[in-house]
């Protein structure tokens with residue numbers, strides 16, 4: 001840990017993943033005199049961004065256009081995204097990606113030496129840059145090594161944030177536990193950026209790392225900031241059945257097939273084109289993730305999936321690509337299959353099922369990453385700008401980290417320049433938080449963390465999975481409310497100060513329950529089907545009543561208060577999502 005003389009900064013960034021590190025660099029680039037802190041509960045290179053495999057989208061080839069990238073993103077999002085944000089995103093994406101190359105990111109190349117691109121689900125043109133199938137690793141490494149060059153960026157690695165300090169109507173810093181010592185300290189700042197990533201661990205089967213508990217979303221929610229569009233949760237169609245480990249979409253972009261138990265490419269039955277009509281991008285295995293995951297459930301209902309020890313699954317077949325292509329383009333896929341399924345995809349088919357992958361919703365921000373709470377900004381998966389709407393297109397997220405991480409950094413500098421010192425009530429808030437954490441650590445409760453977490457995950461999958469109904473959601477809402485009460489009595493048997501992971505697990509559980517509450521209530525109130533939010537009791541999209549963002553505001557001891565916010569339409573009026581055909 002780099003120790004400052006006093007824990008007081010101009011800009012404090014919570015999160016050392018792609019969005020957080022890009023934001024930190026942007027703060028330095030905008031004003032090298034800013035004092036910058038990056039706080040992360042894990043060493044930055046262990047952030048989830050490191051595990052991204054497939055790639056990052058940005059227009060680079062002459063046959064592509066910014067409007068095409070925007071249109072694919074908007075139709076993929078089922079028109080739930082803000083089109084001004086999407087336009088900013090596609091415009092700034094190529095420059096950000098080239099910048100990353102100049103900082104050392106080893107993008108894979110075409111034979112002629114130009115940047116290579118691959119196709120990705122829901123994109124009608126190949127525009128996904130990649131670094132083999134370890135794109136996130138290389139991007140995060142590049143950002144991390146770049147951030148190391150700038151002395152004003154100080155790091156608090158393995159510090160766990162538990163509270164935002166809000167005084168005088170603005171965010172003024174955080175309280176965090178130094179995990180190695182158990183010390184609970186305030187870190188004050190004029191601007192705070194939350195880039196804590198997603199919350200996939202609210203569900204039982206997920207590609208997400210254990211650290212993805214929606215911490216930052218909950219911190220903002222508790223400080224009165226609304227969570228936007230939380231009902232939109234993405235299932236990725238190809239995860240390994242037991243572990244949920246991701247088999248990247250790149251395996252389908254390289255030519256992999258999804259087969260049901262009869263060896264049939266079943267996606268041709270779901271308005272996603274036909275094998276004969278190939279090669280057409282946005283078709284069959286390269287359709288959008290919501291449609292592919294929904295098709296899996298329909299196959300299951302028809303009795304055409306396979307059943308194994310861990311439930312229903314289908315096959316992903318990449319054998320026909322051959323060992324050479326698999327080794328050069330998909331080496332990590334091969335490694336994961338061998339290590340975790342004991343199968344070699346060069347010779348055998350890969351069992352896959354839909355798994356929770358990404359949350360489209362998050363902390364409500366404007367196009368410049370500002371939340372409604374002055375001094376608080378957010379970027380990355382924790383935020384909802386929104387460019388992902390009701391369904392994110394694969395490979396847009398990594399680029400989003402760069403574009404909106406940079407925007408958050410610039411906005412945070414502009415705000416910090418205008419501010420004076422910390423407000424009067426901050427030290428009382430710090431004392432209260434120190435006492436709360438000390439009480440929690442001294443135990444006394446009877447509820448098991450693992451038990452409550454399992455109950456939460458099970459009820460979320462049952463009630464708010466790929467298909468939802470009023471009844472399923474209402475039953476999960478009741479369960480989550482009970483769990484909210486029970487979590488107050490959680491038992492912590494480890495009272496030590498050094499790396500007390502039981503304590504942090506208990507806090508993470510309470511964060512996840514906040515996220516679960518926002519997901520369920522946003523979903524109950526959206527009585528339509530759109531993108532990843534499919535209500536069997538309201539099967540149609542309803543633009544008249546629901547072309548609007550959900551905003552969930554926390555209410556003490558009860559369900560959140562729901563409000564709505566207009567969707568920004570600039571140039572693309574709501575239309576039909578068409579896949580499997582060439583789009584004019």
Ligand SMILES: Cc1cc2nc3c(=O)[nH]c(=O)nc-3n(C[C@H](O)[C@H](O)[C@H](O)COP(=O)(O)OP(=O)(O)OC[C@H]3O[C@@H](n4cnc5c(N)ncnc54)[C@H](O)[C@@H]3O)c2cc1C
Pocket residue numbers: 014015016017018019020039040041042043044047048049050051052053054055056057135136159160161162195196197198207208209211212215216246357358379380381382394395396397398399401
């Ligand atoms: C397996 C996998 C593969 C993916 N592949 C792709 C892909 O190919 N293309 C694509 O576009 N997207 C992909 N995604 C999605 C994308 O990787 C993520 O959305 C993105 O990396 C999130 O980055 P982030 O910076 O927002 O958060 P993260 O990288 O998750 O970082 C969060 C940071 O916040 C910190 N933090 C969290 N809570 C606290 C706390 N309480 N106190 C202090 N610090 C805290 C963590 O320590 C961490 O540093 C993939 C996701 C997964 C799971």
